[in-house]
Amino acid sequence: MASETFKNEKEDRIYMQRCFDLARLGAGSVSPNPMVGAVLVYQNRIIGEGWHKAYGEAHAEVNCFNSVNTADQQFIPEATLYCSLEPCSHVGKTPPCADLILKMRPKRVVIANIDPNPQVAGKGLAKIGQAGIEVIQGVLDDEGKWLNRTFFTSLEKKRPYVILKWAKSKDGYLGKAGQRTPISNPLTNRLTHRWRSEVDAILIGANTAQIDDPELSVRHFTGKNPLRVLLDGKGSVSSNRKLLADNEPTLILGAPRSSLNEVKRLKHLGPKISIQAILDTLMKEKRHALLVEGGAQVHAQFLSSRLWDEIRIIENPKLLGSGVLAPQLPENIKLVEEFTISSDLISVYKTSRKPPYLFDTEPEPLTCFSTTGSPL
Numbered sequence: 001m002a003s004e005t006f007k008n009e010k011e012d013r014i015y016m017q018r019c020f021d022l023a024r025l026g027a028g029s030v031s032p033n034p035m036v037g038a039v040l041v042y043q044n045r046i047i048g049e050g051w052h053k054a055y056g057e058a059h060a061e062v063n064c065f066n067s068v069n070t071a072d073q074q075f076i077p078e079a080t081l082y083c084s085l086e087p088c089s090h091v092g093k094t095p096p097c098a099d100l101i102l103k104m105r106p107k108r109v110v111i112a113n114i115d116p117n118p119q120v121a122g123k124g125l126a127k128i129g130q131a132g133i134e135v136i137q138g139v140l141d142d143e144g145k146w147l148n149r150t151f152f153t154s155l156e157k158k159r160p161y162v163i164l165k166w167a168k169s170k171d172g173y174l175g176k177a178g179q180r181t182p183i184s185n186p187l188t189n190r191l192t193h194r195w196r197s198e199v200d201a202i203l204i205g206a207n208t209a210q211i212d213d214p215e216l217s218v219r220h221f222t223g224k225n226p227l228r229v230l231l232d233g234k235g236s237v238s239s240n241r242k243l244l245a246d247n248e249p250t251l252i253l254g255a256p257r258s259s260l261n262e263v264k265r266l267k268h269l270g271p272k273i274s275i276q277a278i279l280d281t282l283m284k285e286k287r288h289a290l291l292v293e294g295g296a297q298v299h300a301q302f303l304s305s306r307l308w309d310e311i312r313i314i315e316n317p318k319l320l321g322s323g324v325l326a327p328q329l330p331e332n333i334k335l336v337e338e339f340t341i342s343s344d345l346i347s348v349y350k351t352s353r354k355p356p357y358l359f360d361t362e363p364e365p366l367t368c369f370s371t372t373g374s375p376l
């Protein structure tokens with residue numbers, strides 16, 4: 001009996017990991033919804049898979065059941081449905097998945113996380129359990145919360161998830177004073193554009209807009225452009241800078257100015273805007289993941305306000321000798337990932353403060369299986 005339970009636990013973790021891998025395919029398309037993946041398994045063989053592909057579209061469970069081929073449909077009553085998030089029990093943009101599960105009646109339902117959305121919050125799982133289907137919760141719970149850290153943060157903290165990102169030279173500079181200084185290599189730029197595609201908004205300060213004149217778009221990766229946000233308290237950015245002059249939307253937080261085209265919006269929040277006011281504004285705009293791309297003054301304010309969740313640093317071996325100093329890393333951080341891309345060292349830190357969505361133990365590496373059951 002004990003070894004049977006152990007076997008189940010191991011399998012449950014493997015298939016839950018597969019749910020996470022599927023869920024991630026929705027990154028950048030599902031916000032403000034969570035990324036969710038679902039897998040249907042019969043006798044250690046995946047007979048169905050699905051994920052939530054885009055906001056407003058079918059949930060993972062629906063796509064998973066729909067993917068089961070005719071020959072395998074007879075096995076559904078003996079199968080286990082794995083789902084990274086609790087199936088919904090409310091009518092949202094789509095009908096409740098809990099009702100679909102009661103109709104399809106798999107033998108077991110295994111989930112990672114309870115949905116923190118007050119409209120669900122355990123009700124989905126309760127409904128399924130009360131109908132006599134075995135339910136298991138909490139499989140790779142911490143990893144699921146990490147995957148959907150943006151979603152959990154916006155619901156639990158009522159503010160966007162904040163990622164601070166900068167590139168620095170080996171000797172600790174963001175750039176030469178007063179001049180645009182490319183730092184990371186072209187391969188790393190592909191990654192940073194991917195990071196952009198995965199957030200809802202991207203923010204820079206006035207000096208960066210003036211000096212670097214970035215476009216802040218997703219060009220070296222596929223995906224949508226996040227909303228560009230410019231912090232321009234005194235209105236000092238020249239009107240010919242891309243964020244102000246081009247035909248893409250920009251949200252300007254700062255001083256009123258004339259001659260903005262119709263895709264630009266301005267919120268006059270005073271010359272010195274608090275970080276909390278920025279986050280409140282973005283929350284109202286339903287922008288739940290924010291990437292802050294500098295410069296130094298802007299990063300410093302996020303760090304001192306402690307209103308940040310993750311720091312991503314790119315370090316290139318070049319030496320600049322002088323310039324704008326990169327921010328000091330705060331003390332309350334934990335390295336979660338470190339890897340190189342050609343010449344660049346990428347380090348990802350999270351805050352080691354104790355919000356509910358963070359894990360303390362390192363997740364164990366898991367083998368993933370393809371739909372044919374062979375290891376990937």
Ligand SMILES: NC(=O)c1ccc[n+]([C@@H]2O[C@H](COP(=O)([O-])OP(=O)(O)OC[C@H]3O[C@@H](n4cnc5c(N)ncnc54)[C@H](OP(=O)(O)O)[C@@H]3O)[C@@H](O)[C@H]2O)c1
Nearest residue numbers: 166167174205206207208233234236273294295296297298
């Ligand atoms: N390597 C990298 O990853 C990276 C990334 C970005 C930038 N950089 C470099 O960093 C340098 C720019 O950094 P920086 O520290 O000088 O400037 P910055 O942080 O880009 O911009 C500071 C300016 O933004 C406005 N601002 C900032 N906080 C504000 C607030 N709370 N409310 C209203 N307005 C606010 C203010 O403009 P006003 O004074 O007009 O109100 C302030 O002077 C450039 O050299 C750039 O090349 C490097």
Ligand SMILES: [Zn+2]
Nearest residue numbers: 059087088097
């Ligand atoms: Zn659902």
